[in-house]
Amino acid sequence: MPMVMPKTARVPRMILAILIGGLLAVESSAGDAAVTFETDVQPLFTRFGCNAGACHGKSRGQNGFALSLLGFDSEFDYEAVVQQARGRRVIPAAPEMSLLLKKAIGEIPHGGGARFAVGSSHYQLLLEWIRNGAPRTPADAPKLVRVTVEPSSQSLAPKEAFPLKVIAEYSDGRRRDVTDGAAFQTNDKAIAAVNADGHVQAGPVPGEAAVMVRYMNHLAVCAVTIPLPGTVAPEVYAALPRQNEIDELVWKKLRLLGVLPSTAADDAKVHRRAFLRVIGRLPTPEETRAYLADTTSDKRRQLVDRLLERPEYADFWANKWADLLRPNPFRVGMKAVWSLDAFLRDSFRQNKPYDQFVREIVTAQGSTWRNGATVVYRDRPETVEIGSSMSQLYLGIRLECAKCHHHPFEVWSQDDFFGFAAFFSKVGRKGQGLSPPISGGEEMIFTSLGGGRKQLKHGRTGELVEPKVLTGPTPEIGPDDDPREVLANWMTAPDNPFFARVMANRIWAEMMGQGLVDPVDDLRTTNPASNEALLDFLARDFRDHGYNIKHLIRQIATAHVFGLSSIPGERNLADVKNFSRYYRQRLRAEVLLDAVNDVLGTEEDFAAMPPSSRATQLWTHRSSSLFLDTFGRPDPNQDPPCERTADFTTPQVLHLMNSPTLNRKLTQDDARPAALALGESTSEQIVEDAFLRIYGRPPTADELKIAAATLPARDQRRTAVEDLFWALLNTPEFYFID
């Protein structure tokens, strides 16, 4: 035990107040400033990187001195500092001799080098603490409840600087300036750098950066904006079109940055874009012609409404969701994959409210052959796996780091990880489990209540874990309650801070080509949204409309920003994340393959699918298709399957140009080019048809002239028509959403 010495008066109170730096402005009285472990000392371990993952914070410490990662375990840290090493780390009788100090100032060899100087405020603070007997913060002392940073957002000119102030709020309402003990990090130091004292320095170019502040286990962010030079009159923003709240919030952000949006895209472009984004297919020439001829003022809304009722809608969105949930049939069995696929398609066909959809997965019971939602449990037989997959998918929280240790850049601890996973500890299984590579058996998933239940053990402490939600109090779980029902209630409750946001962000990303938060399922303070107010609105609006996915899609597709041109102007040239223009994106593999077939009037022949099936209807990524492999789809041989990339690559170019399969399709007798060539159409009509099908717009006069000139007389024009289709299919205007 450390010697507890009476508090000495060797350091006058006045000096102490100065040491703790600027506290007086916020502190209620200087009398609260007694230096104690949890409140004053532990934060310094984070501030100086002592408890970082690469130093004493790693699970076995460094050179025999271990601290909890980023200070999440005060008991552990106090013992390590004060009791271990035979009390040499902290020596109240001769404070200057304490190893803690001598190492920190580099007086004796220290792998981490000198962290601060003798006489610095931090040195004096530690010295004072040791001198006073290294007291802990009393158990009944006010708890740290929140950390805020001032300012929380700042706009400044290039090369300007400003200081950050970090305020800790305690349960007794006390507020304390803890800037001196906080750690700072910027996400883009070329835009805005920050030093260890919290001084932010803007770089030479306009842009945005987020400066993260960590104090103990609390995080806060200051959004730094360096607007474009020059001013735009407020009237210009006021005059921008507003179809709904989305536009208002985007304009608000642009105004902050001094950015102006692009002009509106033309009708044909918006029409093609809406088709590809809402139902994943190209419009026919007839549909395009009708839309262009339509003169009603709300024709876009009518279009979106029509698209949302099309049967392709369900296939397209189910295909996207399948990326997230679909297992490898060799692992879980074909019938199980099939039934999961059916569950997804049915959910989107019914436009099942999203909260209900998630509830059905979280609480799934029954046969993996009949209730597809149960298959996620077959695929993830370990309780701890299912927990982290659920939190990532539906809450945007990546808990898997916290399985082994405190999450290094979030607030999640191992207790959170195991507490969340424990909701799934009563999942029971009967029947034939996984037996890859042939894993065809049926399994029953159920909830085993009452006695004989297994319970999850904590990975570090080995103690049995009770279910615990990630924020707020955990509801009472009676012996007859299914913990998964309790979890589903918490997840889908209107005040859940994550649930609606992560889905709103997903849908936004699917509609606009890029998430407000990226990656879309990694929502955390240290990865802020490019437009927080907009994400808040989308989440709230989604929730207030009964988690209606079609409503959310309609809101986005009818907003003015959805119809912006992709072509930048002078004041938004460098904007790549604030949606001041539409961002071009390559069609995803399935949509592109379907588009090729729609254009050519051909069909794909997939194994294990009925004739005339479309790629978006495939129930497994195991269906062999060189085309889909080339353009990217999740690899079912990997676990978890790799993400898709939207990148365009040289092999893709080559495939479109030279693939023997595609060339056969282009030139076969019953394909569209041959039919058009042999039909009665004039050269001009053929060109117009090709442009409408492939680009979703009529050709310009020039294009018409160039293309028509390549078509010879009717009886000799077949190869020329094929070549015209080849040429257009090999241009980016076809394979991009523009």
Added chain:
Amino acid sequence: MTVHRNCEGLARRDCLKLGLGSLLGGGFVEALRLSARANPIATTKPTACILVWLDGGPSHFETFDPKPNAPAEIRGEFEPINTKIPGAYFSENMEKLAAISDKLTIIRSVKHDQNNHGAGNHYMMTGAPTRIPVSCGAFVSFHPSMGSIVSAERGAPDGLPPYFSLPEMTRSGGPNFLGAKHAPFVVGDDPNNKSFRVRDVTLPQDLADGRALNRRELRGQLDGMLRFRDRAAGDPILGVDENYQQALSLMTSEKALEAFAIERETESVREAYGRNSFGQRALMARRLVEAGVPFVTLNNGGWDHHSDIFPAFRKQGRAFDAVVATLIDDLDQRGMLDTTLVLVMGEFGRTPAISTLPGSKTPGRDHWSSAISVLMAGCGTPRGQIVGATDRSGYSAIDKIYAPENLVSSVYRKLGIDPDKILYTPSGRPTHIVSDSRPIPEVMG
């Protein structure tokens, strides 16, 4: 004294080897040496790098840094074996590499602070830590990868893409701001297959050359989509154009078609590399380097041994050992090792303590970035040396500690690229190729 070539130029020892020292006297040799220094990029033969990327983070204990005297819970199941480097041991499954260890440098003391796959991969692959914290599953790019930098700075002859990745791209192996034309050309097909060919680089059989030309001409006339030339706008169509140009040159490249024709290797060579996907990809890498490609990545997954580590090393470890030893030996016999760097590494090492994670049934080791072993051979790397050391339990590098920046800078130096060069991002932001451009002196020869 070991004689080796310094890829940056004709080194002094080469002169000595040629006997110039005795013929012409020290003064002249000194002058030659100085002139070589003054023009460090003047290489006689082009240099190249084959990066064998062990995705997941291979254990240093079970490869090149065994700790036979550590307690059982750290030591693991394997015995150390002798190498040709006096006093140095490898783990028992690295048998073939031990047998050619007189051609290798093992650096046992690379160290960084990124303990998850996303960030660790990025740091080792680019020499730059991630700008914001990222998670384990992340595929991130904040800086161009080594392969992309080499592609941009070196290029390749005769329509060949300068940067290949087999059979897929590594997580952070992308070009970042350098753009699509410096992305790796990915050959996904398995060269161990009888029917292997690199797909779609030739015209469809029934298509006449003239017709193909007409098609491309018409495409050029009708491709009217507006491009935003200013790179800051991030227009993906500029990348498409680069891909299209690369595709065209590849289709007409005799060298490329020759390099892809792995079936032209003799049966004995193919057998030596091993009739498995990884072995034949290593052989393909050699063929690509012969054709003039300066950077080839072999992405070899499955090294994240949180569980089942010992059985894995008996199988996968041995398979890896055989292929990489054959590759280095083959390069050496062909006289290519002096100009070809073989670099073997993953995102980090593994924890000293063997653990069984919650949910696992068999023991393994976890992520550990404080002690990373890296294998280098060729391109002027001294033959038969161990650089640096970890402590007696393998917790941490303690001697000659190097960061990924130093490692990556060494690779650039060897390939004739100045790691201190400043590149400009599309928005005009200056970026050093590597922030700390000091190479590892021990590997520079």
